[in-house]
Amino acid sequence: MYWRINDAFKMSAEYKSTAETIRTARLAKGYTQLKLSELTNVSLRSIQRIESGAVKPRRDTLDLLAAKLEFSFENLMFAEKDTAEYIQPKINHSKNIIFSIGTTLLILLLGGAYLSQSPKFPETTFELFLFWAGMTALDLLIVSWIWKSV
Secondary structure, three states: OEEEOOOOOOOOHHHHHHHHHHHHHHHHHOOOHHHHHHHHOOOHHHHHHHHHOOEEEOHHHHHHHHHHHOOOOHHHHHHHHOOHHHHOOOOOOHHHHHHHHHHHHHHHHHHHHHHHHOOOOOOOHHHHHHHHHHHHHHHHHHHHHHHHOO
């Protein structure tokens, strides 16, 4: 029903505006959080978190709340699109790029060293292609493991 905000990032004014708008509309209708929860099938805890500004409600949740509280949230949605940087941290990928390139170069050099010292391998072009396919697969596994943490 909602997305968690990373605690390291501050909530924007527009994000607070969404929480306040929902709370104000609920109070204007005379609903308790429990009553709104029953009317929308959104959990009480989710409504509490939305109104406190602890979470960002998804579009379908906002649709349910807007329908029961009879307000438009389109202006809130446009404002929140501009504040995506508050919700999603900017990740510095340079470390992963450096490790990926380094790993690829290392595998290429080790593969080349192995081929240069082996007088009887590869005997055929097919064996050579299989060898490099295996090296490529190894590289892909390692690089995917490096980027898995992102």
